Amino acid sequence: MSGSKISELRLDHVSRGFGEVLALDGLDLTIEGGEFVALLGPSGCGKSTALNCLAGLLPLTGGSITLDGRRIDTLPPEQRGFGMVFQNYALFPHMSVRANIGFGLKMAKVGKAEAQRRVDEAVRLVQLGDHAAKFPGQLSGGQQQRVAIARAIVLEPALVLMDEPLSNLDAKLRLEMRTEIRRIHQTLGLTTVYVTHDQEEALSLADRLVLLREGKVQQVGPPETVYTEPANRFVAGFMGYRNELELPVSPGSGTAVGDKTVVLGDLTGTRREDLGETAVAAIRPEDFTVGDGPNAMEVDVEVVEFQGREQAVQARTAGGDELHLRVQARLAPGDRVTVSVPPERVLVFAADSPAAPEEVA
Amino acid sequence: MAAPAAPATAGRIALRHRLADRGMDRTLLLLVPAVVFIVALFIYPFVYGLQLSFQPQPGSETVQRYGSGPFADYHAFFADSYLRNTIWTTLKLSLPAGLFNVIASVPIAYRMRGKFRGKRTITTILVVPITLGTVLTAEGLLAFMGPTGWLNRLLIDVGIVDHPVRFTHNYWGVLFSLIISGFPFAFLLTLSYLSGIDPTLERAAATLGAGWWQRFRFITLPLLAPGLAITFCLTFVLAFSVFPSAVMVGDPSGTTRVISIAAFHAAFEQYDYSMASAIAMIMGAVELIVVGLVLGWRASLYRGASGGKG
Numbered sequence: 190m191s192g193s194k195i196s197e198l199r200l201d202h203v204s205r206g207f208g209e210v211l212a213l214d215g216l217d218l219t220i221e222g223g224e225f226v227a228l229l230g231p232s233g234c235g236k237s238t239a240l241n242c243l244a245g246l247l248p249l250t251g252g253s254i255t256l257d258g259r260r261i262d263t264l265p266p267e268q269r270g271f272g273m274v275f276q277n278y279a280l281f282p283h284m285s286v287r288a289n290i291g292f293g294l295k296m297a298k299v300g301k302a303e304a305q306r307r308v309d310e311a312v313r314l315v316q317l318g319d320h321a322a323k324f325p326g327q328l329s330g331g332q333q334q335r336v337a338i339a340r341a342i343v344l345e346p347a348l349v350l351m352d353e354p355l356s357n358l359d360a361k362l363r364l365e366m367r368t369e370i371r372r373i374h375q376t377l378g379l380t381t382v383y384v385t386h387d388q389e390e391a392l393s394l395a396d397r398l399v400l401l402r403e404g405k406v407q408q409v410g411p412p413e414t415v416y417t418e419p420a421n422r423f424v425a426g427f428m429g430y431r432n433e434l435e436l437p438v439s440p441g442s443g444t445a446v447g448d449k450t451v452v453l454g455d456l457t458g459t460r461r462e463d464l465g466e467t468a469v470a471a472i473r474p475e476d477f478t479v480g481d482g483p484n485a486m487e488v489d490v491e492v493v494e495f496q497g498r499e500q501a502v503q504a505r506t507a508g509g510d511e512l513h514l515r516v517q518a519r520l521a522p523g524d525r526v527t528v529s530v531p532p533e534r535v536l537v538f539a540a541d542s543p544a545a546p547e548e549v550a
Numbered sequence: 551m552a553a554p555a556a557p558a559t560a561g562r563i564a565l566r567h568r569l570a571d572r573g574m575d576r577t578l579l580l581l582v583p584a585v586v587f588i589v590a591l592f593i594y595p596f597v598y599g600l601q602l603s604f605q606p607q608p609g610s611e612t613v614q615r616y617g618s619g620p621f622a623d624y625h626a627f628f629a630d631s632y633l634r635n636t637i638w639t640t641l642k643l644s645l646p647a648g649l650f651n652v653i654a655s656v657p658i659a660y661r662m663r664g665k666f667r668g669k670r671t672i673t674t675i676l677v678v679p680i681t682l683g684t685v686l687t688a689e690g691l692l693a694f695m696g697p698t699g700w701l702n703r704l705l706i707d708v709g710i711v712d713h714p715v716r717f718t719h720n721y722w723g724v725l726f727s728l729i730i731s732g733f734p735f736a737f738l739l740t741l742s743y744l745s746g747i748d749p750t751l752e753r754a755a756a757t758l759g760a761g762w763w764q765r766f767r768f769i770t771l772p773l774l775a776p777g778l779a780i781t782f783c784l785t786f787v788l789a790f791s792v793f794p795s796a797v798m799v800g801d802p803s804g805t806t807r808v809i810s811i812a813a814f815h816a817a818f819e820q821y822d823y824s825m826a827s828a829i830a831m832i833m834g835a836v837e838l839i840v841v842g843l844v845l846g847w848r849a850s851l852y853r854g855a856s857g858g859k860g
Contacts, residue, residue, distance in 0.1 A: 244753075244757055246753050246756070246757075266753070266756040267756050267757075267758075267759050267760055268759075270759065271757060272757065273754065273757040275753070277748070280754075281751060281754075281755070281768075282751075282854055283772050283773055283854070292755065292760075292768070293758035296755075296758055296759035296760045297759055324854070344759070350757075
């Protein structure tokens with residue numbers, strides 16, 4: 190472990206507007222040295238804007254960025270000393286793999302012998318030994334990605350920025366490179382900011398997640414917390430709480446039992462924020478179990494998808510609500526079964542808080 | 551009755567498929583107009599001119615001095631310094647004009663790529679000279695840069711010079727006119743080559759510590775160089791065949807007696823078509839040598855994909 194070169198990167202109310210639209214609206218974030226932070230959100234949430242602002246490729250329209258107390262948001266990208274991995278890799282097509290990786294060292298006027306040693310080290314780290322003399326056009330997508338990563342980390346930058354680096358790879362390579370990125374982060378301990386729209390990627394890689402929506406932070410926290418205790422309906426939807434049941438809150442029935450537990454009609458759940466007139470109960474498909482238990486409800490099975498150990502089931506409640514379940518029990522379309530879910534896994538949000546967009550829900 | 555016909559049909563279909571595999575199908579007919587055009591307007595006149603250049607015209611000065619062998623006209627051209635020097639005179643105009651047009655178009659195109667307000671207007675203004683004929687350009691140059699033109703009046707009024715500066719009817723007049731008519735071509739070509747270079751490459755270089763000059767020097771320029779070579783070849787060839795402006799704003803009997811004037815002189819004043827053809831062939835050969843050298847250098851460069859999304 191070589192450890193991080195910085196102790197603290199502070200973003201104070203960082204904003205960036207395009208014309209009338211605020212792509213990034215007052216982002217406050219403090220990143221500690223060695224941390225792996227993922228900016229997560231649907232497309233257009235401002236995560237790439239935030240990354241480009243950090244890299245210096247986009248000027249801020251408001252706020253400031255300080256690195257260990259030194260203000261850096263006024264510096265051009267070449268003076269920030271951050272490494273960046275681009276979505277399309279942006280490898281220099283006219284340079285060999287070695288020349289690509291060594292480009293930053295050449296710009297920094299590192300001596301020939303020293304540069305050679307560090308390029309060798311980086312090539313070894315990303316396991317590209319056999320391909321070092323090739324040109325980017327001769328490499329596969331995964332290999333190009335390795336070059337891009339090696340090029341960004343060879344300078345041991347204060348901060349590594351990654352802009353959806355895995356989105357151009359196929360599913361198998363994506364898993365492989367994900368492990369690779371995690372391994373490199375564990376080896377070098379470089380402070381990293383990682384942008385993605387894939388919650389699984391963010392959860393598996395990051396020490397801390399920042400969820401963004403329309404340029405505003407929705408929740409910041411470690412993966413575990415964001416996964417089990419989403420702050421609002423949007424985060425819940427993004428984190429895989431696919432079932433959203435709208436329920437009326439009447440003064441009589443919607444009484445809070447204890448501090449957090451609420452009873453809404455037949456459903457008992459855990460309140461996550463102040464409720465208005467209607468509430469939304471968000472439930473993860475895998476939190477349902479078949480059989481009697483708390484919050485038992487009878488459903489008609491409509492569609493069944495085989496998914497190995499489990500089945501993904503689409504069912505309908507007596508009230509006509511659609512439910513998504515992931516259960517181990519083998520069900521068939523047309524079955525009428527009773528399912529249940531523990532109250533602590535039923536998260537209740539105010540209905541007027543914004544939902545996650547459809548494609549990721 | 552039907553039985554014997556079937557194999558024949560099958561054979562015909564098979565032949566058609568075999569031809570289609572080699573890229574031969576009816577869409578090839580679309581090439582006919584182009585082939586007719588090239589044969590009628592390029593290959594035939596070229597071959598005709600080539601054979602004419604090997605048949606010195608009876609009774610001409612060439613035959614009297616160098617005999618009627620097939621290379622007599624070529625011999626005459628290179629033996630006469632007045633003719634021979636037209637090659638250098640033309641190169642002295644066309645090489646600087648080609649180089650200037652390419653070099654000047656790079657920074658302007660560099661600034662003009664990407665989207666911004668007014669880009670279309672600026673591009674239009676830069677490209678307008680293409681639509682003006684060389685004659686109009688020459689007239690404009692005479693009016694603007696002549697001894698009593700606006701430019702000289704301005705220079706005198708401001709007090710930079712005492713007497714009008716000679717910009718026309720000399721080497722400079724022709725060079726200006728070549729730049730005015732050649733620059734738009736160079737600019738448009740360079741702009742399209744530049745737009746083909748993925749802008750994230752420069753951003754990547756910036757995050758790796760490269761300042762603007764280093765980004766240009768190590769990333770953009772190497773990727774642009776093959777395109778610049780082609781651009782140079784085209785503007786050079788355009789400039790090498792200069793004729794109207796060499797006559798109108800130049801010094802056609804002296805410093806701007808370019809090779810096409812020599813060919814014109816042979817053909818329409820001496821009525822020696824063989825000599826004129828020989829000069830035209832020499833003109834083509836010189837152009838080919840220069841273009842060949844440039845393309846040879848280009849072959850040593852990286853010419854693969856230069857990014858672009860996906």
